[in-house]
Amino acid sequence: MINILDQNTINKIAAGEVIERPMSIVKELVENSLDANATNITVEIKNGGISYIRVTDNGDGIDKDEVRKAYMRHATSKLLTSEDLEGIMTLGFRGEALSTIAAVTETEMVTKKRDSLTGVRYMINGGKEIEFSEAGAPDGTTIISKNIFFNTPARLKFLKTSVTEGSYINDLMIRISLSHPSISFRLISNGKTVLSTSGNGKVKDTIYGIYGRDISNNLLPVDHTSDGIKISGYIGKPFISKGNRSFENYFVNGRYITNVVIAKAIEEAYKTRIMQHKFPFTALFFQMDPTMCDVNIHPTKKEFKYYNEKALFSATFHAVSDALSEREYMPGFNISE
Ligand code: ADP
Ligand code: MG
Numbered sequence: 244m245i246n247i248l249d250q251n252t253i254n255k256i257a258a259g260e261v262i263e264r265p266m267s268i269v270k271e272l273v274e275n276s277l278d279a280n281a282t283n284i285t286v287e288i289k290n291g292g293i294s295y296i297r298v299t300d301n302g303d304g305i306d307k308d309e310v311r312k313a314y315m316r317h318a319t320s321k322l323l324t325s326e327d328l329e330g331i332m333t334l335g336f337r338g339e340a341l342s343t344i345a346a347v348t349e350t351e352m353v354t355k356k357r358d359s360l361t362g363v364r365y366m367i368n369g370g371k372e373i374e375f376s377e378a379g380a381p382d383g384t385t386i387i388s389k390n391i392f393f394n395t396p397a398r399l400k401f402l403k404t405s406v407t408e409g410s411y412i413n414d415l416m417i418r419i420s421l422s423h424p425s426i427s428f429r430l431i432s433n434g435k436t437v438l439s440t441s442g443n444g445k446v447k448d449t450i451y452g453i454y455g456r457d458i459s460n461n462l463l464p465v466d467h468t469s470d471g472i473k474i475s476g477y478i479g480k481p482f483i484s485k486g487n488r489s490f491e492n493y494f495v496n497g498r499y500i501t502n503v504v505i506a507k508a509i510e511e512a513y514k515t516r517i518m519q520h521k522f523p524f525t526a527l528f529f530q531m532d533p534t535m536c537d538v539n540i541h542p543t544k545k546e547f548k549y550y551n552e553k554a555l556f557s558a559t560f561h562a563v564s565d566a567l568s569e570r571e572y573m574p575g576f577n578i579s580e
Pocket of ligand 1: 321
């Protein structure tokens with residue numbers, strides 16, 4: 244016998260592609276907050292996000308009459324026709340996140356638009372509506388998502404420890420907040436604030452909010468343009484390097500990426516100044532012609548390719564070594580550190 248699957252089952256199956264782990268939920272929710280013009284985004288997690296995730300924003304909110312619709316599959320306010328796909332400016336557009344999150348977690352949304360008097364509370368567990376009611380609420384949207392994969396035990400088994408899952412969320416929040424210095428982010432994990440950025444638009448202050456004073460007091464500014472590649476941001480003085488690559492942050496046209504050519508060029512520029520198997524701190528922002536770039540935007544991979552690897556290597560190398568050597572000519576500079 245051939246059955247047509249009901250929508251809830253379809254959503255549960257589809258969820259595997261969009262929502263792989265707690266970090267995917269945080270990513271989708273924070274991107275929604277950014278798309279909703281929020282300037283303040285707080286993420287709170289417990290047990291690495293496995294038991295609890297809450298994302299609060301001060302963005303546009305959702306109209307009472309549209310809340311249920313937002314949770315339907317392929318429901319989006321960001322795309323009207325297929326022609327719109329060409330010039331998409333928002334992070335989301337598939338209209339899949341909320342429906343899939345609702346399918347695999349116990350979810351609650353409280354949302355209010357600025358011009359509405361009251362907000363809405365909407366609760367869904369595993370795709371089943373539990374409550375829809377009017378509620379007092381601040382402007383913006385809060386989404387709580389509890390007990391990921393509670394109804395798909397096979398998927399639950401594939402999660403790592405709460406420490407590891409939490410570190411994925413931490414890495415994600417570092418990248419998102421670094422690339423949005425004008426937005427204030429906060430990450431609270433098991434009641435402790437682990438990241439808090441001011442949102443004042445300054446990259447250096449953002450680095451302070453993420454990494455603290457030891458890093459932000461030991462930065463060298465980068466500003467270099469060659470071959471149509473503009474590189475700005477900061478690198479760390481050699482002595483604040485680390486035994487792994489977790490200090491490396493590069494963004495191309497605002498998007499976090501990984502790229503071996505950039506990594507190699509940075510390594511080369513630091514080579515004589517850093518011990519072997521140590522990696523420097525970098526927060527580098529590349530601007531280049533997007534039509535010459537190829538970013539694999541699969542949710543889990545960010546491998547970036549540029550059509551002219553030689554130019555990319557050279558620009559990166561010079562950007563970093565210029566920043567490093569400027570420091571050496573600075574009067575009163577203490578080389579022994
Ligand atoms: P997409 O982001 O691809 O449009 P989602 O399932 O993530 O799809 O969200 C569905 C819709 O719900 C969005 O298009 C948007 O209109 C609304 N929405 C989701 N999150 C928020 C939020 N934090 N603030 C305002 N609107 C939101
Ligand atoms: Mg979305």
